[in-house]
Amino acid sequence: MIATIQIEPRWTDLDPVGHVNNSVFLVYAEEARNRFIHAILPTAWGSMVVVHSAIDYHHPIELHDRLEVTSAIEKIGTTSFTTVNVISTATHRCATVRNVQAVLNEDRSSARPWTADERAALEKLLSTGKQDPI
Numbered sequence: 841m842i843a844t845i846q847i848e849p850r851w852t853d854l855d856p857v858g859h860v861n862n863s864v865f866l867v868y869a870e871e872a873r874n875r876f877i878h879a880i881l882p883t884a885w886g887s888m889v890v891v892h893s894a895i896d897y898h899h900p901i902e903l904h905d906r907l908e909v910t911s912a913i914e915k916i917g918t919t920s921f922t923t924v925n926v927i928s929t930a931t932h933r934c935a936t937v938r939n940v941q942a943v944l945n946e947d948r949s950s951a952r953p954w955t956a957d958e959r960a961a962l963e964k965l966l967s968t969g970k971q972d973p974i
Contacts, residue, residue, distance in 0.1 A: 844872075847906075859901060865927060865935045873923050892939065901927070910928075
């Protein structure tokens with residue numbers, strides 16, 4: 841399953857050159873990813889933390905650009921999963937963002953394994969190719 845949101849850059853997102861600042865790409869990905877995860881794992885959503893982020897920058901984003909940010913699950917581990925966000929304009933892929941999120945145990949001291957229901961929900965999304973706007 842691929843979920844999609846639309847984002848319009850704000851002037852405060854820009855660097856002195858007039859491009860969206862590199863750190864803002866993480867904010868755009870976070871917005872899309874959090875809506876996606878909350879929709880599929882609402883009870884675990886509040887217990888998840890990002891443990892790794894990586895960004896590949898492909899094309900600059902400017903203030904007038906209208907963005908589409910997609911979210912998909914790439915990999916599922918025992919206590920974590922990897923999401924991929926693609927940030928695009930109508931004409932360019934601007935960035936690919938990968939985040940690994942872990943789910944914490946009740947006292948938030950360490951990661952816990954996915955429950956059977958959580959894993960089933962994640963695996964269902966990993967295996968389908970459907971697009972579903974949020």
